[in-house]
Amino acid sequence: MRLNWWNEGLQLKLRIHPAGLALAALYALACWATRQVSLDQFYLPAGVRVAAVLLCPPRFWPYLLLGEYAYFAQMRLPMIERYGLTWVILASLFQMPIVMMIVHLHRRMISAAKNAWLISVATSAAVLITLLNLLLAQSLWPTPPEFPLMTGIVRLVVGDFIGILTLAPLALLWARRKAEPMPGKWAFAQILGALALMVVFGVTAAQLPPEAATGKFSLQLLMALPAILLTCVHGWKGAAVGVPTLNMIIGLTTPSAHLGSFDPGSFFTQQIMALTGAALLVLGSRITHYYHRSRLREVGERNAIRLARSSHVASELDLRERALHLRKLGDGIDHSLNEVINWLMAQGHQAIAESLIHMASVHSRKFREQTSMVYPAAVEHLGLYVALRAGGVREAWEKTARIACPSLLGDPCQLSVGLQLAAYRTLIDAVTLLLQSEHGQIHVRARCGKVGSHRGIVMTVALLDPQQQLSSATRNAATERLAGRTLAYGGSLKCRHNRIRLSMRETGSVASLDALSPRATDNLPGFEAGTTHA
The missing domain is CATH 1.10.1760 (Arp2/3 complex 21 kDa subunit ARPC3)
Known part of the structure; x- marks a missing residue:
């Protein structure tokens, strides 16, 4: 077999x-x-x-x-x-x-x-x-x-x-x-213009008499300029169009009759163009390579920022649910205390009832202040500045006796809820950092506005003493703790002399709190008939 x-x-x-x-x-x-x-x-x-x-x-x-x-x-x-x-x-x-x-x-x-x-x-x-x-x-x-x-x-x-x-x-x-996208109309017009210019130079050089060798050589060298321009602007694609056109024009305009004939003058030009074409193809390849690398890096950074922003929004949504749960617990406690107070007053214990009313009022106010620290619901209805001036943050800052009256300018309600919440968290973290790491009085400034087509906010947390410098430890901690939110919202963080300067701006829509309707916040902590509990 x-x-x-x-x-x-x-x-x-x-x-x-x-x-x-x-x-x-x-x-x-x-x-x-x-x-x-x-x-x-x-x-x-x-x-x-x-x-x-x-x-x-x-x-x-x-x-x-x-x-x-x-x-x-x-x-x-x-x-x-x-x-x-x-x-x-x-x-x-x-x-x-x-x-x-x-x-x-x-x-x-x-x-x-x-x-x-x-x-x-x-x-x-x-x-x-x-x-x-x-x-x-x-x-x-x-x-x-x-x-x-x-x-x-x-x-x-x-x-x-x-x-x-x-x-x-x-x-x-x-x-x-x-595999590669086609050039747009403007890019296509640039390519056609460069190729037309090369043809003009080539045809003009071919029409010159033999005794004008210097002028012909100069025009042939000028043909390389559009090819260089295409390579620098469009990378490999520009070189892949410009170099063949350059070689084709010079080859077809060479004054030789048949295969085997040889023109020494054109051969010298062709040697130069061969080296130039090879250099342009290599240069165009490297330009395209680094362009793609930069695009990938840019896309990666954009995706990372988008994910970070989505993560912040998801965290705020979770805190919002927790604050709503705490509000329900507070309402239940208030209701139970009201029943006890009514029973005491019905039994004739007027003094005990009044004492219990005062204690319940104080503790209910503090409970609501702490709840607003978990999630500042005032941001959704009344804006960032109201949340800073009327929420639990104001009470906490006043207790330190180191925070001067904040200077808050502009209309924060023109900003998205997500950006206002990010600014709220970032500003509180910056103030807390200076309270813990530095000594002396602190001044808080914030200004909302519009630059070009972007709306945003600039915040400054500074020591009142202009001679006092932030320590290197404070600057490093500020970069580690505050840069995440500022970058996620297209902003920047700068630590100079005695201040921390933060900027944030609108960077596009994401799945966020901005979709909440006003009715959805009616039962949130800190809202009753359109008022806030301060």
Whole structure:
């Protein structure tokens, strides 16, 4: 049984897809068409070869080989009598497999989406194919090429390299059209304007007479300025459009009649442009790379701020529920005390009843003040400033005998409830920090307003003595304890001299307390018939 395959042979199944045959024909036609407008110093079929391998998945590479061999067959079969069958076969056999091998070796770099690897692919393909072509020509041609070997290497390497940089970036741009967003109207207009300017410079340079070589060279160098501008503004996309256009204009305006002809003046310009194009592609790749990194960091920071703001809102909602529960407990205690007082008065214990009424009033007021410290319900109806002046915070500050009368300006009711609650918590924490860490009188200032399209609040907690400086421990503690809320609401924290300055602003809507209707707060602690218990 084990030797059946030896006796019966191997059965191979070969599927030929019509789409693959069409791809092979299209590739051969593209190579033939681009060769008609190519020169030794500007060889576009090399670019078609690399671009096709980059565009097509590996399962279609055999069809590219078929198209390559069909293209070489129609071109080189008539050359057998002049150059020999051995050279025709060997020189046509290795070029596409070398490019496929180079692209395969760069597959990890390609998957990393860093486009600087394209320069490595272009250089490797141009050098290897040129060296093998010239070595085969020197060895197998009956009459070796007339030009020196090193001159041929430089000329053909530059031609292949420019051809690859002309078509391969466009192929990559097309292959990644779905992964990257399309430019907007203004960006598209910028690209079209830069390309039109390059065409104007190129056509003008081509119209100059041969004796105006200096002016022609200057205009050709000026063509690089729009490409540089596109690279700096649009990164890799700008370079992938600008560099091929630059190479194409210079190549097509080179005054040479056919493949094999050579123009020394244009070749010097093309060498400069080849180096410039490679530098622009690398620069554009790095610009795009760092732009994406900054965008990811920006998105991450924005998400972190949004989550922090949502966390603060969720915490306030939890405290609101607790305050509501405490209010219900306080109402139950007041109701029970009222029943006891009524019973005592009915039994004739007038003095005991009056004493109990006074005690119940004092403790009920303190209970409500402490409840308002848990959640300042006055913020939802009457605003931040009322919560600071009439709630339990005022009582606590007055007991310290160190807080001067706060200076509160502006209308806090123009701000969202979430921002007012964050400002309330931050201001209380800042005052508490100075009470614990510093000595002397403290002054509190707050101002609400609008700057541009943003509404916000600026708060300052300062020592009255201007000569007294905040200690480093106080500054560090302020940064650790207060920066979270200020950053979550698009603000900042600054500790200077004797003061802590806090700013907060509206940063967009989130699931917050702002959706609460006024009726929803009627039963919250601190509200009875539109009044507050101070």
